[in-house]
Amino acid sequence: MAQDAKLSHTAAMILQAIGVGYVYGFNIMEVTGLPSGTVYPAMRRLERDNLIRSRWERESAAKEEKRPARKYYKLTAAGRGTLEASRKRYPLLERLIPDEEAKTV
Amino acid sequence: MNLSPRPAFYSGHLLLLRVASCIVPGSERRDWRREWEGELWHVHHASLAGGFSWSVQFQMTAFCAGSFPDAMEVRRHAASAERPASLHESPAKSILCLCAVLVVCVVAARMLMGVHAESDSARFQLRPALLSVGLADAPFSRPTISFAQYRTWEMSRQRYFDDLAFYRITTESAANRAQPFRSLRVAHATANLLPILNLPVQAAQAMPGDDHLPALVISREAWIRDFGKEPLLDGVRIRLGGQMARVAGMVSYGSWQLPGHPDAWLLESDRDLLSATPPASEGFVIAHLSSLGRSIVSSEHVPIMDDGLYGTLLDQPIDGPERLFAFALFLALLALPAVTSISMSESTFSSHRPSFSRRLYRWIFLAAKFSIGACIAYYASCDLAYWNIAGFSPMAEFAQFVIAFVLCLFTFRWAVLDQRHRCPVCLRRVTHPAQVGTASCTFLGWNGTEMICTGGHTLLHVPSLPTSWFGAQRWLYLDASWEFLFAGGDVP
Numbered sequence: 001m002a003q004d005a006k007l008s009h010t011a012a013m014i015l016q017a018i019g020v021g022y023v024y025g026f027n028i029m030e031v032t033g034l035p036s037g038t039v040y041p042a043m044r045r046l047e048r049d050n051l052i053r054s055r056w057e058r059e060s061a062a063k064e065e066k067r068p069a070r071k072y073y074k075l076t077a078a079g080r081g082t083l084e085a086s087r088k089r090y091p092l093l094e095r096l097i098p099d100e101e102a103k104t105v
Numbered sequence: 106m107n108l109s110p111r112p113a114f115y116s117g118h119l120l121l122l123r124v125a126s127c128i129v130p131g132s133e134r135r136d137w138r139r140e141w142e143g144e145l146w147h148v149h150h151a152s153l154a155g156g157f158s159w160s161v162q163f164q165m166t167a168f169c170a171g172s173f174p175d176a177m178e179v180r181r182h183a184a185s186a187e188r189p190a191s192l193h194e195s196p197a198k199s200i201l202c203l204c205a206v207l208v209v210c211v212v213a214a215r216m217l218m219g220v221h222a223e224s225d226s227a228r229f230q231l232r233p234a235l236l237s238v239g240l241a242d243a244p245f246s247r248p249t250i251s252f253a254q255y256r257t258w259e260m261s262r263q264r265y266f267d268d269l270a271f272y273r274i275t276t277e278s279a280a281n282r283a284q285p286f287r288s289l290r291v292a293h294a295t296a297n298l299l300p301i302l303n304l305p306v307q308a309a310q311a312m313p314g315d316d317h318l319p320a321l322v323i324s325r326e327a328w329i330r331d332f333g334k335e336p337l338l339d340g341v342r343i344r345l346g347g348q349m350a351r352v353a354g355m356v357s358y359g360s361w362q363l364p365g366h367p368d369a370w371l372l373e374s375d376r377d378l379l380s381a382t383p384p385a386s387e388g389f390v391i392a393h394l395s396s397l398g399r400s401i402v403s404s405e406h407v408p409i410m411d412d413g414l415y416g417t418l419l420d421q422p423i424d425g426p427e428r429l430f431a432f433a434l435f436l437a438l439l440a441l442p443a444v445t446s447i448s449m450s451e452s453t454f455s456s457h458r459p460s461f462s463r464r465l466y467r468w469i470f471l472a473a474k475f476s477i478g479a480c481i482a483y484y485a486s487c488d489l490a491y492w493n494i495a496g497f498s499p500m501a502e503f504a505q506f507v508i509a510f511v512l513c514l515f516t517f518r519w520a521v522l523d524q525r526h527r528c529p530v531c532l533r534r535v536t537h538p539a540q541v542g543t544a545s546c547t548f549l550g551w552n553g554t555e556m557i558c559t560g561g562h563t564l565l566h567v568p569s570l571p572t573s574w575f576g577a578q579r580w581l582y583l584d585a586s587w588e589f590l591f592a593g594g595d596v597p
Contacts, residue, residue, distance in 0.1 A: 009555065029168075036169075037174040040175040044182070071143070
């Protein structure tokens, strides 16, 4: 997808959340306030458009913490470009989900 | 002892995810479930901090319910992965799909003999003012008039009838060189029967006059059933019982109204009929009312003599599939506003409007969907209603009317709904639906579904709860002026 591609506001919010470090579905839901029925399908579309990429956490790391493995998402190069374009289009995006609130994993 | 219902709820939530996973294509199901079950575990784990709470369980259930749209999204994508990108949700694709369905319906209508039967029944109707004469207490289909009685009527002067014809039905074995013996219900009729009925005989010009053989006119049904739709049957000599006859043509389905339902009519001269028909043998008399007779007829059954004879009018009008469909179409158009709003929801967030040519193109597209949809409804209703009839059937006509009405109504409804979700600029369907806001916040902000045009022209906002200030869907045009207004970094 081109960097100047027009995302819906919801998709832009999710991209912003991933961009600032919310990297799995549940905490993207928490920070955006969007329901699961919106966040997960939107993330699939973003991944399909090659704006984000997913990877499974190592099983050993999850087992050490006695929890199931998680699927993490991160921006691709195209996603970063699109996020920049979206920030210009939706100036409130950065205020809604600022960098400093980002949770690291 | 822990009596918390939390584990039971957790199991219920896992079950919900398992049900939703059935929607996901098998190749992606394992990975999909692993992600959702992992996420649910973390949601559950986060809720353990507090005690058991119904609101937390409700939120977890809502979380699991979100797996259904996700599963459907995965399935939709899997199904559309093979489609060409240029055709995705494009207007051309919709028209092509409709045309393909129409072609299938038309081909089916051409192949189904029942559809031809109904069409012919409406096209070739009997001459008006025809009566079948019979005893009042006998069934319509039973022969009750003796040949001698017919001869007496024929030779006496009639006031109420200007023409009379007689036929009696016998079962004969028929054979020619090419076809083996078969059994036919043959009506031995006076030569004036078909002219009285005014039924056109197909290929009647092939009727030979040089060998003085009686003419045999077969019904279309018998031609299909007993002669295997043989195309070169006209003029063929056939042995019927003990006599020879020549096939003079085929009569259309309009003959359904004649009592006795013969497979073929053997048109014999008076001399042949007199020599071959015993005076006491009973048959049917078809009479055509004179102008005086028509003036006294006031009902379907007419007492015509003092000795218990009744005449039953044969010329019941048949509407035919086209007229029935036209009425169903009219009713469907009347009923359309009851099943959907017919507004095209042209309201926008901005003053921008597409060019006249774009708007014209949009209306032409809607008209095309309506037109092709109506054609589909016509042919599909004929196919479904008449696929298995051998002649006219009032029930089949009723079925066609109902099917045509339902198909028209729901095809038009689909056309309107589809039009509302098409970008006014490029006519592609808007996609990527996203739920925005919550219903409980309606007072402070809108909630509903937001969809975007894949060509990047428009955003469509559809409110979940129509309010006085946001009652219908609105378009937001993503044109250059929109970018100029919102691109600046100094917007608060």
